[in-house]
Amino acid sequence: MSEAGxxxxxxxxxxxxxxxAVRADILCAARAEFAEHGLSGARVQDIADxxxxxxxxxxxxxxxxxGLYRAVLDEAYRSVRKxxxxxxxxxxxxxxxxxxxxxxxFDHHRANADFIRLVMIExxxxxxxxxxxxxxxxxxxxAIGQIERICTAGIDAGLFRADVSPLEIxxxxxxxxxxxxxxxxxxxxxxxxxxFTDDAQLRLRETVVNSILASVRAT
Amino acid sequence: MSEAGxxxxxxxxxxxxxxxAVRADILCAARAEFAEHGLSGARVQDIADxxxxxxxxxxxxxxxxxGLYRAVLDEAYRSVRKxxxxxxxxxxxxxxxxxxxxxxxFDHHRANADFIRLVMIExxxxxxxxxxxxxxxxxxxxAIGQIERICTAGIDAGLFRADVSPLEIxxxxxxxxxxxxxxxxxxxxxxxxxxFTDDAQLRLRETVVNSILASVRAT
DNA sequence: AAGCAAATTAACCGGCTGGTACAAAGCTCT
DNA sequence: AGAGCTTTGTACCAGCCGGTTAATTTGCTT
Numbered sequence: 001m002s003e004a005g006x007x008x009x010x011x012x013x014x015x016x017x018x019x020x021a022v023r024a025d026i027l028c029a030a031r032a033e034f035a036e037h038g039l040s041g042a043r044v045q046d047i048a049d050x051x052x053x054x055x056x057x058x059x060x061x062x063x064x065x066x067g068l069y070r071a072v073l074d075e076a077y078r079s080v081r082k083x084x085x086x087x088x089x090x091x092x093x094x095x096x097x098x099x100x101x102x103x104x105x106f107d108h109h110r111a112n113a114d115f116i117r118l119v120m121i122e123x124x125x126x127x128x129x130x131x132x133x134x135x136x137x138x139x140x141x142x143a144i145g146q147i148e149r150i151c152t153a154g155i156d157a158g159l160f161r162a163d164v165s166p167l168e169i170x171x172x173x174x175x176x177x178x179x180x181x182x183x184x185x186x187x188x189x190x191x192x193x194x195x196f197t198d199d200a201q202l203r204l205r206e207t208v209v210n211s212i213l214a215s216v217r218a219t
Numbered sequence: 220m221s222e223a224g225x226x227x228x229x230x231x232x233x234x235x236x237x238x239x240a241v242r243a244d245i246l247c248a249a250r251a252e253f254a255e256h257g258l259s260g261a262r263v264q265d266i267a268d269x270x271x272x273x274x275x276x277x278x279x280x281x282x283x284x285x286g287l288y289r290a291v292l293d294e295a296y297r298s299v300r301k302x303x304x305x306x307x308x309x310x311x312x313x314x315x316x317x318x319x320x321x322x323x324x325f326d327h328h329r330a331n332a333d334f335i336r337l338v339m340i341e342x343x344x345x346x347x348x349x350x351x352x353x354x355x356x357x358x359x360x361x362a363i364g365q366i367e368r369i370c371t372a373g374i375d376a377g378l379f380r381a382d383v384s385p386l387e388i389x390x391x392x393x394x395x396x397x398x399x400x401x402x403x404x405x406x407x408x409x410x411x412x413x414x415f416t417d418d419a420q421l422r423l424r425e426t427v428v429n430s431i432l433a434s435v436r437a438t
Numbered sequence: 439a440a441g442c443a444a445a446t447t448a449a450c451c452g453g454c455t456g457g458t459a460c461a462a463a464g465c466t467c468t
Numbered sequence: 469a470g471a472g473c474t475t476t477g478t479a480c481c482a483g484c485c486g487g488t489t490a491a492t493t494t495g496c497t498t
Contacts, residue, residue, distance in 0.1 A: 018445095019444080019445065022445085022446090037259070038257055038259065038260070038343055039260070040256070040257060040259045040260035041257070041258070041259035041260075043484090043485070043486095044485075044486065044487085045484095045485075045486090053446085054446070054447060054448080055485095055486085055487090056446070056447070056448085056487095056488090057445085057446070057447095059486085059487065059488080060445075060446080064486075064487075065486065065487090117343065119402070119405055120339055120342065120343060120401070121343065122404070122405055123339065123401055123402055123403075123404045123405050124257055124336065124339060124340065124343075125404075126404045127404035127405045127407070127408045130405060130408045131408065136408070136409070141409065141410060141411075143409075144410065165426070167410060167413070167414060168414070168422075168423060168426050170410070171395075171398075171399075171406070171414060171423070172395060172426070172427070172430060174398065174402075174406075175394055175395040175397075175398035175399065175402075176390075176391060176394040176395060176398075178394075178398055178402065179390075179393065179394035179395075179397055179398050180390075180394065182339070182342055182401070183338070183342050183393075183394075183397065184342075185341070185342045185344075185345045185346035186338055186341055186342050186346045186349060187390070187393075188346070189346045189349045189350065189355070190355070190360065190362075191360060191363065191386060191389070192360075194386070195386060195387070195390060203387075204387060204390070207384070207387050207391070207434065208391070210434050211391060211430045211431065211433065211434035212430065214430065214433035214434045214436075215426065215429050215430035215433045215434075217433075236463090236464055236465065236474080236475055236476080237475095238474080238475065241475085241476090262454090262455070262456095263455075263456065263457085264454095264455075264456090272476085273476070273477060273478085274455095274456085274457085275457095275458090275476070275477070275478085276475085276476070276477095278456085278457065278458080279475075279476080283456075283457075284455095284456065284457090
């Protein structure tokens, strides 16, 4: 019974201190757990079990369950916005830039299902916890900047309608890209899984690009 | 302490039996509770407290918490699909029909936030519970029928592209209409609440109509 | 090496929550 | 009216789970 875990890193008789690594481990395990089960569905013990640590550590570093949840949410948003910011579109012609942005968002959402699920969960809670995280509003509003630049360029070139709304465009792109991941489960049950094979997703992404481009194009 | 509730309908000394009403009441209260807090977040006691009944009744009629949740989900889908089926589009020209369908879906989703939240919750659970409800798949696949008819009419008239996919169109309409309600909370926090005023929603709905129509139109 | 704060462990607790046992009250049928 | 079913109320329980207490270990500083 007491002989378990001889090759584990931290347990078994003696352990090394590595607070930052522990903190990061907890955050990572918590993200998975929260994404999978939601805030109330997640079990602190299960988070501890996912990594080589004890329940106590979680409260030690994050205060309580909600504090941990908030930290997870914060870090998740931060990393996503960072990825978005790294997308370089400034050199491209407007239509091409918009296409790239749609394709990126669509793919990125698919590749980060955990983040999507966290946002779903946060919406279930009426975004109550996001309000308590300051730093986010700044990072996020910046996401519109790219679209704004594309739009002004497109309008100036006479390619886009003069009344396009960058915010509405972002809403549309986000909406479909988000829905695609968030509602895959129920959509598959209701209408079959055909839309979610790899090549169907490629076609679907192109459909989204077409819709967005068609709706901004000057007549 | 024990004198409470003289004017309540069922308690206080003597009560009338009305099983179907109780069942319906529970279902209604449960829908609200589940929509608000999710499956694990919902409290059976709180559901009982919302109406004039005891926790005991809930287990009596629905077996356990998940049974109740399943019943709620079933009823919710059923009523929504019923409303969809009542929409009459067959007489209209294709573009007009499609416009009406988009407008209806957009409005209907907004007006049924509880349903949206239930679907969000069910997606968090990977649609696990929907699989255990038979009757749904039939009701739901029928929802595509309308779009199929519109598309064939549109293609035959040379108004729509020949390669439009009814399923993809449904996906787009659902996606944006769903996202609009489901992610209102986080979207507002991130980008401000401007898009969710009544008249902004009217414009947004028109934007969705435009995108869909523009993307199906023959060049 | 001693002192001290930070990191970690193990055991524990209180109360909440899903679920139940049991009895009492209504309803139906004869 | 009363037997036998369904429906409802009350009290209760067992276990889970977030959170805590207290003691032990590590490592830094002097």
